[in-house]
Amino acid sequence: NKKYILGLLNSSLLDYIFKISSTNSNVNGYEVDNLPIIIAPEYIQNDIENLVNKLLEEKQKQDYSSNLCEQYEDKINNIVYKLFQLTEDEINCIENS
Secondary structure: OHHHHHHHHOOHHHHHHHHHHOOOOOOOHHHHHOOOOOOOOHHHHHHHHHHHHHHHHHHHHOOOOOOHHHHHHHHHHHHHHHHOOOOHHHHHHHHOO
8 A cells, every 4th residue: 555655654753763774864775675664454554544645635735824734644653653562752752853
């Protein structure tokens, strides 16, 4: 599911992992290959896909005063944190970095 993968790759967790493992902002294929990707159950993939669709729709409106984008991103991040079974301390470390 491409939108599921899109949601994972743009999550705070994978962004954090990329930042600590990369020396620059240029993304190479081997760096993407080294990111942890969990194949979630279909219902979780569908949840993330639906949120990604809503997020993309909202961004197309270009109404940057809306906080819906941030809400959708937060929901995706929370699903990803649960998927990777992160503790509250780990989540706080990522969120505050």
